[in-house]
Amino acid sequence: MNICMAHRGWSGKAPENTMTAIRLALAEPAIRGIEIDVQLSRDGVPVLIHDFTLERTTTGRGLVMDHTLEELRELDAGSWFNERFAGERIPTLEEVLQAVKGRCTLNIELKATSDMYPGIAEKVLELLERHEMKQEVCITSFDHDLIRQVRELDATVETGLIVMGRPVLMLEQLEAAGANILSMGYPYLTRELACEALEKGYKVIAWTLDEPSHIRTVMSWHPDVQICTNHPDRMLEFV
Template sequence: MRSIDIIAHRGASAICPENTMAAFERSLQLGATGIETDVQLSSDGRLVLIHDETLSRTAGTEGWVKDKSVEELRSLDAGTWFHAHFAVERIPSLDELFDLVRGKNILLNLELKNGMVSYKGMEEKIIKAVRDWDMEQQVILSSFNHASLVKCKRLAPEIRTALLYMEKLYRPYDYAAKLEASALHPYKLAVTQEEVASALAQGIATHPFTVNDPVEMLALINMGVQGIITDVPDVLAALTAVHTR
């Protein structure tokens, strides 16, 4: 079996609270070769890592991320909702994650969460951060907001982009090529072997999400995908290890 990217969805989110430093660090210990995380902006314009636009599910309080300063967000408990053992976990900044992975052979998939909330200047801020940390070769920017990815590509042609989508698209590889995207990030049920091959022929990778079942992982690997986004990087790492012996 060829090597594929093992991309930890929000870190090792099956066993750690998602999008926390504990989850990111643990994913690397479990064999991840990439980390996927969600980026939003605080009210004072800082890049923070959290999935939901609101705070109730993973940070134990009411309100929106966009309405809180970075100091307010950093004061919240981002781990107890998962298990009391993680009570010390906080909402990380993008800088903290960059510090963890810079210089390592780790792909960093940053999802811009700017579909529900239109974060003014988000693209410029992320690109500046990537360049400031010299992370251009490690980062891929993804979003369901494809107009935002086009903007990112215009601002920073050297940074890869990936199109997130849930439903099947007609000739998604042609669409990706038109938008100058480097990868397709489809929901796992929107993948076909023919589309994976056609995308690869145009130099476009396919990284489906979120795949936790080993049977589904193996089926997608056999379709020829270049990577898989998963909550359980250890399961995928073990599967690929067995099949490369």
């Protein structure tokens, strides 16, 4: 059965990458995965936020990496979505791990390059070790070198390449990075590629599917294709 993965938490119902969005997803037993975005504060703490800048989803301004955790925690990360969520804060990855442990698979996207956030892989792996959650997560990124670095640091954690486009030698790139997950933007993913990857032992995540017709089409390709969506309720109608 296709796994339903909530994109940035249940971001169709609550502000993305917030504890409320995470808890909403956890409250629905049929949601078996949650995708989140992780960056580092200026003082090196892994936090949840998608954009490299603060303006879209918080009351702050400037780059995430230029603000300490204390400064980031002072920002409102909810009222942009709806005034009902005023006062939502940017959560730390550690807070999310504590909430999710034993309940759901977590897809941790590193929103970075190894040059932009030196040490991000080590810091995330350290938290996973501390909370004994290495087998409950996967780590993904657009930066293939960063994923290779994660694999070199710890070969026991599942890793994946995120791809927007349809590059040649896709499966060869997975092998070169030591990754076992292909996470691809659904307009570029084909039934043939998805099935080939699955047959060769890779996991496949299609993102971000919000139209019911698109969800139903991709689900029909193979029962093991995971669906990442902002609106899990639209997928669960078909499950």
